[in-house]
Amino acid sequence: MNETTIVEILLVEDNPQDLRLTQRALIKANLANHIHVARDGQEALEFIFCEGEYAGRKIENAPKVILLDLKLPKVDGKEVLERIKSDPRTKMIPVVVLTSSKEQSDVVESYHLGVNSYIVKPVNFEGFAAAVQQLGMYWLLHNQPPKLAE
Amino acid sequence: MQEDRQLKSSLKEIDDLKAALDEHAIVAITDPQGKITYVNDKFCAISKYARQELLGQDHRIINSGHHPKEFIRDLWTTIGQGKVWKGEIKNKAKDGSFYWVDTTIVPFLNGDGKPRQFVAIRADITARKDAEMASARLAAIVEFSHDAIIGKDLNSVVISWNKGAEKIFGYTAGEMVGASITRLIPADRQDEENQILGNIKRGETLEHFETLRQTKDGRLIDVSVTASPIKDAAGNIIGVSKMARDITESKRAQEARRASEASYRTLFDYAPDGIVIADSQSFYLDANASMCRMLGYSREELIGLNASDIVAKKEIQHIGPALSEIGGKSDHHREWQFRRKDGSVFDAEVIATKVPDGNLLGVIRDITERKEAQAKIHHLNSELEQRVIERTAQLEAANKELEAFSYSVSHDLRAPLRAVDGFSQAVLEDYGPQLPEGCREELQTIRNGAQRMEQLIDDLLTFSRLSRLPLSKSAVDTGKLVRSVLGELNYIQKNRQIDVSIADLPPCQADPALLKQVWLNLLSNALKYTGKRKEALVEIGCVQAKGQNVYFVRDNGTGFDMKYAHKLFGVFQRLHRAEDYEGTGVGLAIVQRIIHRHGGRVWAESTVNGGATFYFTMEGENKL
Incomplete structure (x- = not known):
């Protein structure tokens, strides 16, 4: 089985510190086994839609959840979200926005685009770790996803 | 023979007398019925009738109609009784002219005393009568x-x-x-x-x-x-x-007319407006000094010129209609362009009317300056509008920049803080036991700093958002709002007693979300700064002042020194040490910003340790 076929979490994060903190929190919760990291919006889209570097992937091997930052290089998080949610092949993938922004406009827009959850990253690490662990547990263990494969 | 001779001599005498009578008088004889049986030459001459025309007629033929019936009746009664009648009679001649005669009528009677014939002897008195009339007329003229x-x-x-x-x-x-x-x-x-x-x-x-x-x-x-x-x-x-x-x-009257003419002349000569008098064909008969000055002609040059000589070429076609308008007795009022002697043109306002002698009077006012002023105002207005558009655009741009700035702050400023906090914690978790004495506390201080910074950023973003978001006002039930805020604050504490009294609060017009923020900040302040009182008192009320609702929140807390009151509402300004009362110093700045955006005022009164009262004004509901 190809490493990328068993991805459970797609983590889209450009900030290396945030990336390490998120990974640290996931490791502590034993949820880090099947994480794939995309460092910008374009890489995230290529991974999800199996293009470019990820052309060998199968689109039906979708991650169980996508943790998406909003402010990203190249293609920003909202556009990524829009692409995912407007494509019938991917629109059922749960997407959780994990961002620094508390701006109402960001929250409202994200929900308009069909986000499944909007989490503000707290500065306080205990809070941050708790949030990441809880949403990992929720989407990976408690949530019952629809069968995506035909 | 003797008798004969005597008779002859008598007859001769009678003839002589008659001849003499005929020479002097107008004689007529009528029968008892009034029919003329004899007229002499003088009668014919004065009545202008031939004898044959008169004989057999009665005197009505020469009746003038002048005398009343009574007069004629009296005459006939007199002579019918055989008495002599005398009087003055006006008669009418054949040619219609009148003549006056002094008349004596002698009746001759027959044997039984009845008139046999009447002999009328008349004298012409027309000249005397005319003279009398003329003199009477003159006397009347003189008299009256x-x-x-x-x-x-x-x-x-x-x-x-x-x-x-x-x-x-x-x-x-x-x-x-x-x-x-x-x-x-x-x-x-x-x-x-x-x-x-x-x-x-x-x-x-x-x-x-x-x-x-x-x-x-x-x-x-x-x-x-x-x-x-x-x-x-x-x-x-x-x-x-x-x-x-x-x-x-x-x-x-003459004096008055002279004075009036003189004053009109002065008015004409010294009027600042041009005044012209023209005939009905608009040829100028007179012009005053102002008119001459305006047009650059001397008065002598102007007199005799036509309106078409002094209006701008394009205006000439309008002269005819204007003249018929004035001729039709309505005043003419219009702006005209005039042409000076040197060919230059200027705008003038003209009022023209027809004067009683049929000439035209025109008053001409040079409105060049007014036109220029109008143009200037127009120009200034459009400049102002342009400036407003530019300023608005600048403001919008500034707002956009501010928004972008806030957005960036919101996204990017927290990440480094998270790193500071997160990795401090990572060090504590991973290397805790190896760390030297005091190091754990220092790391904790680093984390505290980062977390406090996050709070500052959040407050700053809230404050900045308040300036950008549009107000959406509606009627707010202030009492309900205050109770719900107090509920959220969940202030009841076991270790101390907090008394909150809420007076009757009238509704107001405000943005509900923003007004809620105001009450939240003021009430949480009141609770915070009474934190060291065993019995905290918070009083919420409203008074009316100058038609405005003045809401207030009074506490018996620590208060502040009024000499720092001016700093109270500044961003990040604090009048208390952080270890005494935590906070970022943004709460009251937010309150002030919201109240100002609603057009209200906010102020505070306090004494150190004597509690504080915060007041703010807000439009009543009836204002909208």
Whole structure:
């Protein structure tokens, strides 16, 4: 089985510190086994839609959840979200926005685009770790996803 | 023979008498029925009828219709009784002319005393009658003339004095006839009478001599005197006829007219507007100095020119319609472009009208300056509008920048803090036991700093958002809002007693979310700064001042020194140490920003340890 076929979490994060903190929190919760990291919006889209570097992937091997930052290089998080949610092949993938922004406009827009959850990253690490662990547990263990494969 | 001769001689005598009578008188004889049986030549001559036309007719043929029926009846009654009738009769000749005759009718009776015939002997008195009539007419004219007509002798003694004289001078004829005319002459003019008499004696007539005379009641009046000599039949001057007319009124009217003309002339000459008088074809008859100055023509040059010579070429076509408008008795009011002598043009406002003599009067005002001012105002307005558009655009740009800035702050400023906090914690977790004494506390301080910074960023973003978001006002039930805020604050604490009293709070017009923020900040402050009181008191109320709702929150907390009151509402300004009362110093700045955006005021009163009261004003519900 190809490493990328068993991805459970797609983590889209450009900030290396945030990336390490998120990974640290996931490791502590034993949820880090099947994480794939995309460092910008374009890489995230290529991974999800199996293009470019990820052309060998199968689109039906979708991650169980996508943790998406909003402010990203190249293609920003909202556009990524829009692409995912407007494509019938991917629109059922749960997407959780994990961002620094508390701006109402960001929250409202994200929900308009069909986000499944909007989490503000707290500065306080205990809070941050708790949030990441809880949403990992929720989407990976408690949530019952629809069968995506035909 | 003797008798014959005697008869002959008698007949001859009668014939002579008759011949003499015919020479002198108009004779007619009628029968008892009034039919003419004889007329003499003089009768025919004066009545202009031939004898044959008269014989057999009665006297109605020459009836003038002048005399009343009673007069004729009286005549017939008299002569019917055989008595002689005498009287003056007006008759009509064949050609329609009238003549007067002094008439004697003698009835001749037959044996039984009945009239046999009537002999009428008449004398022509037409000339006398005409003279009498003329003189009566003259007397009436003199009597009823409004002018004084006075006759006097050469010694200035008044002989006749008419009603006009009575009216003008106030003396009756009884008072004046026989008196000297000099009583009418003012003391300083007594010489005049002698001069007038001198002229009259030389046979001269004095015409329209204007002088002053004194009336009976002492008034001096202006009179115009015409005096002429009265001559007797032989042509000797025997007196003076004098006509005097009171011209006081006409003199006064003349004076008034002269004064009025003079003032109009002055107005015309000195008016700042151009004034022209033109004939009905718009040829100029006169123009004032302003008009000449405006157009650059002399008055002499302008007179005789036509409107078409002084209006701009494109305006010439409008002259005809304007003239018919004025001719149609309506005033003309319009802006025209005029052409000066040097060809340059200018704008003027014209009011033209027809004056009673049929000429046209035009008033022309140069409105170049007004036009320029209008253009300037127009220009300034559009400049101002442009400036407003630019400023608005600048403001919008600034707002956009601020928004982008906030967005960036919101996204990017927290990440480094998270790193500081997160990795401090990572060090504590991973290397805790190896760390030297005190290091754990320092790391904890680093984390505290980062977390406090996050709070500051959040507050700052909230504050900045308040300036950008549009207000959406509606009626707010203030009492309900306050209770819900208090509920959220969940202030009840076990270790101390907190009394909150809420008075009646009137509704207001405000953005509900923002107003909630105001109450939240003020009430949480009140709870915070009473934190060290065993019995905390928070009083919430509203008073009316100048038609505004003044809401207040009063506490018995630590208060502040009024000398720092000016710092109270500044961003990040704090009047207490962080270890005494935590906070970022943004809460009251937010309160002030929200109140100001609603057009209200906010202020506070306090004493150190004496509690504080925060007031703010907000439009009442009835205002909208």
